[in-house]
Amino acid sequence: MAGRGTRLRPHSITVPKPLVAVAGKPIVARLVEDLAKACPEPIDEIAFIIGDFGEQVEEDLKALAQSLGAKGSIYQQTEKLGTAHAILCAKESLQGPVIVAFADTLFQSNFKLNMEEDGLIWVKKVADPSAYGVVKLDQEGYVTDFVEKPSTFVSDLAIVGIYYFQSAENLEKELQYLVDNNIMDRGEYQLTNALENMKTKGLKFSTSRIDEWLDCGNKKAVVHANQRVLEIKEDAAQIASDLQQSNSVVIPPCFIGEGVVLENAVVGPHASIGKGSLIRNSIVQNSLIQENSQVEDAVLRDTMLGAYVKYKGQAQALSLGDYSEYSC
CATH class of the missing domain: 3.90.550.10 (Spore Coat Polysaccharide Biosynthesis Protein SpsA; Chain A)
Incomplete structure (x- = not known):
């Protein structure tokens, strides 16, 4: 490697x-x-x-x-x-x-x-x-x-x-x-x-x-x-017990890490959300979002976001690395 x-x-x-x-x-x-x-x-x-x-x-x-x-x-x-x-x-x-x-x-x-x-x-x-x-x-x-x-x-x-x-x-x-x-x-x-x-x-x-x-x-x-x-992996689709969600839906299979907050959100299917992340007023499907990231007012599909990313915007298929910020 x-x-x-x-x-x-x-x-x-x-x-x-x-x-x-x-x-x-x-x-x-x-x-x-x-x-x-x-x-x-x-x-x-x-x-x-x-x-x-x-x-x-x-x-x-x-x-x-x-x-x-x-x-x-x-x-x-x-x-x-x-x-x-x-x-x-x-x-x-x-x-x-x-x-x-x-x-x-x-x-x-x-x-x-x-x-x-x-x-x-x-x-x-x-x-x-x-x-x-x-x-x-x-x-x-x-x-x-x-x-x-x-x-x-x-x-x-x-x-x-x-x-x-x-x-x-x-x-x-x-x-x-x-x-x-x-x-x-x-x-x-x-x-x-x-x-x-x-x-x-x-x-x-x-x-x-x-x-x-x-x-x-x-x-x-x-x-x-x-x-x-x-x-296909039995241990992969997991939702942390401390998930905080309001007016939100998780459509399996998904991975939701510890400390994730969902507000007015639809997550899944095939979404992985890293620990400590926030998804607000958004739809996230077939995507990976790493830890401590924030997504607001967005529709994301086929997307990969790194850790500590802040994204606020429109419907896109994105690839943003760690610590990126984007708003539109």
Whole structure:
């Protein structure tokens, strides 16, 4: 999670993208919790590979790991040199079986991880494979090829950015080989090159197909992810017990945080309102509003507002970052 999150700006300027809340919980927290449920054994350690996000973010991430009974470790990728380089930054934690996940991905699946496999790659069948890295399988279901954004059809199984390796030591060895020999693709060290080397040496990779893949790369995708999380995650659609509402209606599914005030408002469906926010004389549907924000005299749909935002105005589909103020 070391990237700058430029596609999600302005929201990723003040908050790292994986810590943006979806249905009241940071994206990375939902991802880690879902992966923990898929593991047949307890997780010993969760290593976060980040940029320079500040001390408070590091403490929050360690607390997330501790909430799952694991040690939290922090590593920084100071140079943007690709996925293989990023993972190698955490080489001190690459021991035993390991899951590698990119933290802007949410998924829905009920599978259990088979830790006897050499490696496992999470995939999703997609309509347009040309926009993704895909895998090609043999008749036994093992990966024969990794193809990045194929211009002609070779497979419709897109790699979603979650991997399992039975031996982290094997993975580290191949990552280090790329760096030591300056083997780059498009100016970066790529994880897929390490996977190819491991496969060539006889390791077998199978796939696990997820039911739903929610990319959280940009504002539109995050709004959609919020909608689907509210629909499919049992713990997502919650309304705080201290909600204050007058002449207002909440249409489920919604997430309403603590200390929210609704006055002459219609909220939902598919709305997430962060703690301490005020919605007055407004309609808010299919939108995310983070904590301590105020919305008045507005009709908002397909909107994403940051924390401490003040918006008073008209019907719009908006994207406003933290501490913004707008009135019309």
